[in-house]
Amino acid sequence: MKMLVLLLLILNACIAQPDAGEKALIPSIKSVFYQIGNRKIEVKISRYGNADNIVYVNMHDDEKTSIAATQRLLEKTGGLFIRIENNGLRNIQFKQGTHSYTFDPNRMFSRKGIHQTLMNHGRSGDAIISSIEKFGKWFLKLFPNDPDCIVALHNNTDGKFSVESYLSGNDRAGDALAVHINPRLDPDDFFLTTDSALFAKLAKGNFNIVLQNNKTAKKDGSLSIWCGEMNIPYLNCETQHGRMSAYSEMITAASESIKSLGPGGPVFAFSSEHQQDRLEVESDVPVWFGEKKVGIVMNADASRAGNITGEIAFDKKFPLYSNMDFFLLAGSNGEARFEVRIDPTRKKQPMTATTLNFKFRKNLNN
Numbered sequence: 001m002k003m004l005v006l007l008l009l010i011l012n013a014c015i016a017q018p019d020a021g022e023k024a025l026i027p028s029i030k031s032v033f034y035q036i037g038n039r040k041i042e043v044k045i046s047r048y049g050n051a052d053n054i055v056y057v058n059m060h061d062d063e064k065t066s067i068a069a070t071q072r073l074l075e076k077t078g079g080l081f082i083r084i085e086n087n088g089l090r091n092i093q094f095k096q097g098t099h100s101y102t103f104d105p106n107r108m109f110s111r112k113g114i115h116q117t118l119m120n121h122g123r124s125g126d127a128i129i130s131s132i133e134k135f136g137k138w139f140l141k142l143f144p145n146d147p148d149c150i151v152a153l154h155n156n157t158d159g160k161f162s163v164e165s166y167l168s169g170n171d172r173a174g175d176a177l178a179v180h181i182n183p184r185l186d187p188d189d190f191f192l193t194t195d196s197a198l199f200a201k202l203a204k205g206n207f208n209i210v211l212q213n214n215k216t217a218k219k220d221g222s223l224s225i226w227c228g229e230m231n232i233p234y235l236n237c238e239t240q241h242g243r244m245s246a247y248s249e250m251i252t253a254a255s256e257s258i259k260s261l262g263p264g265g266p267v268f269a270f271s272s273e274h275q276q277d278r279l280e281v282e283s284d285v286p287v288w289f290g291e292k293k294v295g296i297v298m299n300a301d302a303s304r305a306g307n308i309t310g311e312i313a314f315d316k317k318f319p320l321y322s323n324m325d326f327f328l329l330a331g332s333n334g335e336a337r338f339e340v341r342i343d344p345t346r347k348k349q350p351m352t353a354t355t356l357n358f359k360f361r362k363n364l365n366n
Helices: 002-016 064-077 111-120 126-140 196-204 223-230 244-261
Strands: 028-036 039-048 054-058 079-085 092-096 099-103 149-156 176-180 190-193 209-212 234-240 267-273 286-289 292-301 307-314 324-330 336-342 355-357 359-361
Touching (some): 028 092, 028 126, 039 064, 039 092, 054 064, 054 244, 064 079, 092 126, 099 111, 111 126, 149 244, 196 209, 196 292, 196 307, 223 234, 234 244, 267 359, 292 336
Parallel strands (some): 149 234, 190 209, 267 355, 286 336, 324 359
Antiparallel strands (some): 028 039, 039 079, 092 099, 176 209, 190 234, 286 292, 292 307, 324 336
16 A cells, blocks of 8 residues: 555656756745635735736635646746635635635626525625625736636536536536537536637637637626626636546647637638639638738638638737728638738728628739
8 A cells, every 4th residue: 555655656746747858937926815704815826937928727726636737837838827725625614703604716706606606505695795705806806917818727526517518408508609529538628718719729629618608608606707708718627636637738738729829809700702713711720910910710611612701810919990901812722821901091990890801812922
């Protein structure tokens, strides 16, 4: 038995270390505290390097696999990690007066969600709801302004919550705008996002992923709902407890996908008439402004002869104006390039169109 424990400790140490030859980033860590009733809740903020455009958040202190895998990733890539320290427990317990209360910290971002989680664990009350609501607002102020993405770190229990929960006829079907499932993967290992460009990117990578319907999803006070309401890109990375290898693969893919897309912005439908014998446009094709990538083709349908339609997600830091023209440039081998250009002779006004018409040019050099 002692030998087995020793082997497990050695294996865990190997997993936790960065690859040989790499210099691990050492985080700058500070703790901040918030008092509720008799509890002083600790929130630990770890900054790896200077990057803080992607915020990694852990709400449930019992979900250790997500924490360990993310720390290992951030030692390599850098980033900001915010987590609630709660003695290894999922829910926060405190005493106010003569009563004890329990709530899920991932349900504290609306009064309705707070009331429901309190009732799920015993009792509620207006004064208690207000206290937890203030904690939620204080917690959100720890995030930097205008992050590229908030990445929530979660683990689940085998068979109790999975990507299949969002399929038609199941309990969370109304929360989903789209679902992509890879039947070769464990359904407990999946992403959920509020961002359609991230959904397209990770679905193309053949991960299990759900696109949250920000209009119809249940207002349960969770961070994903709050981000959907505030139009902040959000991604939940979720695996079964203990699946370190799967979590490491997924959180790495999440980081790379967010960085490849850049900040999430508005999504536009597009169309383009063309005179090309063969023109195939796949998802993930960039949209260029000069040599700067400003958007990405999320999907494209060329099934109708002479016409391509689809959707494009633009970088939110790239504002669109009415004096811009949009071009689909095609080469003789079928390659395509999407471009945005400015016509200086037209008045610059905010873009009001919801569908963009891309003008077709046969020569990529034009």
